[in-house]
Amino acid sequence: MQALISQVIGAALSEHGVAVDRGVHVEPARNPEHGDFATNAAMVYAKSSGQNPRALADTIVGYLSAENLPHFDHAEVAGPGFVNIYLKPSWLHDALRGVLTAGPEYGHATLGEHASINLEFVSANPTGPIHVGGARWAAIGDALANLLAAVGYSVHREYYINDAGAQMDLFGLSLQSYITGGEPPEHGYSGQYLADMATTYAAEGLPVDAPMEDIREWGYAQVMAALVQDFDRLGVVFDTWFSERSLHESGQVAEALTTLDDAGLCYEAEGATWLRTTDIGEERDRVLIRSNGTPSYLAADIAYHQSKFDRGFDHLIDIWGADHHGQVASLQFGTSAMGHASGEPEVLLGQMVTLLRHGEEVRISKRSGTLITLGELLDEVDPDAARLTFLLQSLDTTQSFDIGIVASQSMDNPVYYVQYAHARLASIARAAQAAGLSLSSIESLDLSRLDHERERELMAHLVTFPETLQLAAQSRAVHRVTTWVRTLAGLVHGWYHDCRVLTDDPQLSTARLALAEASRSVLANALAILGVTVPDRMERLDEHA
RNA sequence: GCGCCCGUAGCUCAGUUGGAUAGAGCAGCGGACUUCUAAUCCGCGGGUCGGGGGUUCGAAUCCCUCCGGGCGCGCCA
Numbered sequence: 119m120q121a122l123i124s125q126v127i128g129a130a131l132s133e134h135g136v137a138v139d140r141g142v143h144v145e146p147a148r149n150p151e152h153g154d155f156a157t158n159a160a161m162v163y164a165k166s167s168g169q170n171p172r173a174l175a176d177t178i179v180g181y182l183s184a185e186n187l188p189h190f191d192h193a194e195v196a197g198p199g200f201v202n203i204y205l206k207p208s209w210l211h212d213a214l215r216g217v218l219t220a221g222p223e224y225g226h227a228t229l230g231e232h233a234s235i236n237l238e239f240v241s242a243n244p245t246g247p248i249h250v251g252g253a254r255w256a257a258i259g260d261a262l263a264n265l266l267a268a269v270g271y272s273v274h275r276e277y278y279i280n281d282a283g284a285q286m287d288l289f290g291l292s293l294q295s296y297i298t299g300g301e302p303p304e305h306g307y308s309g310q311y312l313a314d315m316a317t318t319y320a321a322e323g324l325p326v327d328a329p330m331e332d333i334r335e336w337g338y339a340q341v342m343a344a345l346v347q348d349f350d351r352l353g354v355v356f357d358t359w360f361s362e363r364s365l366h367e368s369g370q371v372a373e374a375l376t377t378l379d380d381a382g383l384c385y386e387a388e389g390a391t392w393l394r395t396t397d398i399g400e401e402r403d404r405v406l407i408r409s410n411g412t413p414s415y416l417a418a419d420i421a422y423h424q425s426k427f428d429r430g431f432d433h434l435i436d437i438w439g440a441d442h443h444g445q446v447a448s449l450q451f452g453t454s455a456m457g458h459a460s461g462e463p464e465v466l467l468g469q470m471v472t473l474l475r476h477g478e479e480v481r482i483s484k485r486s487g488t489l490i491t492l493g494e495l496l497d498e499v500d501p502d503a504a505r506l507t508f509l510l511q512s513l514d515t516t517q518s519f520d521i522g523i524v525a526s527q528s529m530d531n532p533v534y535y536v537q538y539a540h541a542r543l544a545s546i547a548r549a550a551q552a553a554g555l556s557l558s559s560i561e562s563l564d565l566s567r568l569d570h571e572r573e574r575e576l577m578a579h580l581v582t583f584p585e586t587l588q589l590a591a592q593s594r595a596v597h598r599v600t601t602w603v604r605t606l607a608g609l610v611h612g613w614y615h616d617c618r619v620l621t622d623d624p625q626l627s628t629a630r631l632a633l634a635e636a637s638r639s640v641l642a643n644a645l646a647i648l649g650v651t652v653p654d655r656m657e658r659l660d661e662h663a
Numbered sequence: 664g665c666g667c668c669c670g671u672a673g674c675u676c677a678g679u680u681g682g683a684u685a686g687a688g689c690a691g692c693g694g695a696c697u698u699c700u701a702a703u704c705c706g707c708g709g710g711u712c713g714g715g716g717g718u719u720c721g722a723a724u725c726c727c728u729c730c731g732g733g734c735g736c737g738c739c740a
Contacts, residue, residue: 143682145679145682146679147683148679148682148683149683149684151683152683156682156683158681158682158721161682161720161721164720165720170720171720196683197682197683198682198683198720198721199720200682200683242740243740245740280740283739283740284739284740285739285740288739305739388738389738390738392738401665401666401736402736404738405737405738406738407738408738409738410738412738414738414739414740415739415740419740439734440667440668440733440734440735441734441735442734442735442740443666443667443668443734443735443736444666444667444734444735444736445735445740446667447666467667467668467734469668469669469733469734470733470734472733477674510675510676510677511675511676511677512676512677513668514668514669515668515669515676516668516669516732516733516734517675517676518675518676520675523675523689531702532687532688534702535688535702535703537702538700538702538703539703541700541702542699542700542703543699545699545700546699547699548699549699550699552699553699582679585679586679589679589680593680597676597677598677598679600677601676601677601678601687602679604677604687604688605687608687611703611704612703612704612705614699614700614703614704615695615701615703615704615705616704618698618699619699620698620699634699655700656700656702657700657702
């Protein structure tokens, strides 16, 4: 409908001799008094057409009125030159029919044209449990994958295991000291999880005097197993766990280094090999091969992203913590030097999580061992509550995650508000079935009885779902879906309160049942994208709970 | 010093990519269950959109500048 109106106005302007070079924006009116849709086209093109905005708006109204648009009622000029478009209620009834017909597919799009995306997120050293910051990327990455899939991309979830390099040895030495009771290494890892691992190690009867390498590898396996388990609890499953070591062992890192060198982008100095990142305005060049002969993290990362392209992905997206911001340009430079489009990989930087407990900040540091792990978080906080909390905010804002609030005040957590809306609608469906009420064929439904203001608002919001998904996907902003679904839940609750579905008026009840089913379906669809459980019923809580 | 992000109600955050009277949740106060679930609904109070310039019909949104906060600026990852 929106697109159709935009098209008609565009054609009208062209016919009127106006060059339509900036598109025609038609948006749902925010205020019901402004009709169903509004456009600012008259103000945008006033200058180039040589007319004042209101006169041009009058012209547009004339065209619209003559056009015989479906469901068109009338249009009028408002304010400085807006054109407000009023449609007959039947347009929302038709739209609702469309929602029901599309079912679980409603809102899905073919924007991505099946292009394949490799989405990498969380990626960390396997030297300990994932912490709360990682949990944010896990929730967001998984939901973004769902979102991109919903608009037509083929998405692959990937976790890069940084199992090569000095940190692994430091981890091995640290664990060894816990096992032997010996001196811990300088700047080593510490924390309860290492003590627990040492206990397990002893319980399994493994040799205390084993070489560090063996202990390191044993610990690595332990950490990975725990990682998979924690992600599973959060509902996140990766398609690929990619080992950094494998890149070194297969020679792909060496290969990448050769390619970069052949392109003349490397030089040697101070015993090391450098990448000329100052060529792209970086402050300094970056080391590719250390003076001790080992490739740097950057070298492996360039090879890693090359491997993603080798595996056939059309586009790469990485979600990184903002503390890695400084590495983006070098990696992209390296990737483009390997022959790929500039801007690959697309790196989404997420701001940090400030962990609080009842308003008091908890400093997290993996090496100092004061971390709150994902597992510990999920011991205290319902996984759905955790996920939705992470999906509430934009990646660009630092998130305050108060464990105390998300756990203890779970009554007030938005996740239950949204889930409860679904449970209520599912409850209506059950009651309707018990009463022998069912939806006849969608085409023959008489929806004209849906004329309550609550119903108008609810239907009008359902209509914006497809656009919301597309905008959210294009801007990689999952939280927009969350915002949208919270609004939907609010509208559902309000409607539920004012508009009883099961009445002694069969036509009214049937029409309302259709709206309930459509709302339930879209709600379930949206929650599935967010990765939040969709309950058909929820237990009544105690008064004091 | 340089780069990125942020600053919106007491608190936590949205704000449809520049639109009409800036919103929600929580917290506070006051109302609504003989009903398909009250984990709900309704009402009230609460704002120099960090400050100042600029761009234009129109700015929370774009540009400049200052202030305040976070993160980074390793041959760690």
